[in-house]
Amino acid sequence: MATTTDQAVRHLLDEGRARARRLGPDQVRLWDALARSAEGGKRFRPALVVAAHDALGGTRQEAAAATGAAIELLHTALVVHDDVIDGDDVRRGRLNVSGTFRAGAREAGADAGGADALALAAGILAGDLALATAVRAVATCGAPRDVTERLLDLLDAALHTTAAGELADVTLSLGLGAASMAESLGAAERKTSAYSFALPLQAGAVLADADEDTVERLGEAGRVLGIGFQLVDDLLGVFGDPARTGKSTTSDLRDAKQTPLLVHARSTSQWARLEPYVGRDLAADDLAEARALLTASGSRAFVEALAARHHASAVRTVEELDLPVDVLGPLLTSFGLDEAAA
Incomplete structure (x- = not known):
């Protein structure tokens, strides 16, 4: 068994x-x-490894x-x-x-x-x-030695990328300058996508002896999927239910993290009213007002739509490889705010 x-x-x-x-x-x-x-957690990372491996006819x-x-x-x-x-x-x-x-x-x-x-x-x-x-x-x-060495190469690359993303995330929080949307999304890609999505999908493909093009394209699918997941996680970091997500709904605002949600909000007419709620601890009433402003500014809707586009792009890539969409895992078929963060 x-x-x-x-x-x-x-x-x-x-x-x-x-x-x-x-x-x-x-x-x-x-x-x-x-x-x-x-x-705890949904164990979607190991599920992605096994799903990719099995979908590609792997026997390991x-x-x-x-x-x-x-x-x-x-x-x-x-x-x-x-x-x-x-x-x-x-x-x-x-x-x-x-x-x-x-x-x-x-x-x-x-x-x-x-x-x-x-x-x-x-x-x-x-x-x-x-x-x-x-x-x-x-x-x-x-696994055979050559397969194991390829897996270790993928792991090493993911670790380097994730470390760079974590450092960029902290650097952006210093408030030394306003991050662009590209910088914010880039930090999310490096911090989350590399090890949580691209690495598991590519590892499963390598274990199934898939060709290099398939390995690379599954990595791309994981990259965009991971960005979408991080966008939803950012939303949950403000709008989620901590009892379900286990995630604080004030820490991102307190730490002034330059997530795409706040980067977009900074470009709207609501920013002058929202800015006083960023960079400090928030009481329940303060959080409610910040949420209302992020919604009224259109920032919440913008990030939700951006997450959905990334998810759709990942699905297209998998379909182009003639793989079942569920290779992306049952957790990832929906990017609604009703899902708890992993």
Whole structure:
């Protein structure tokens, strides 16, 4: 019986905990906090690997499941590091790695500075552990050597691209200048599309021994799909329900992130009224007013339409390859705001 992606993810986490136990209780505590961060979500990244592999007639089901689990753990690593960068203690409605260690330190009597230092260290170290485990999982997925080397090349390229996107995202938030729409979309493409969409689709194709043109075109489909997904995620970051998404609806505005939503709003007549709500903590009434202004300005509708166009472009590319549209995954067939962020 073939290993499911959930089983493959659980196997990676269990193996990591077994290694941690040999090193001592502090290592177990760090790994367990990381494992909790990997819980939940829709697992669409490993689903994309398996879907692409199967649609292209691949026969390496175990290797596809293992590679999908590795990419899911890569996602966990990047999320843990992203929370450190953003200074967030909560993810999916519960304490993340940094939040867990910060709370534990305060309960033990540490002062705020000491708790902050431990939270920062724990987030960085846990993310590093997840990254190393993800790379190891790809390297030992069981595929032939040339296929594994190609997978590692794809993983390396995705990591470099994602790091550049994360740095661009933070740089744009410095407020040193107004970002253009192209700059904002470019940051989204590099930060999200590379590892969450292009990498899984291309990995599945490589595991199925697809030709290079197919691998490249699936990467393009993933790129535009990922931009669309990030656009919806940006909308959820303001208009979503935190109880469903596990995502704050004030942090993007508080951090003045130059998402396409705000970049577009800056070009409208509503910006003068909206600007005072950007760059600070917002109470419920403030958030309601900011939402109303983003809607009245047409910025919400603009981003929704832009996301839909990117989704449609990805679908066209897949159809041109004579692959079923569901290779893009069940989560991605609709880009409505009723979907929770992964």
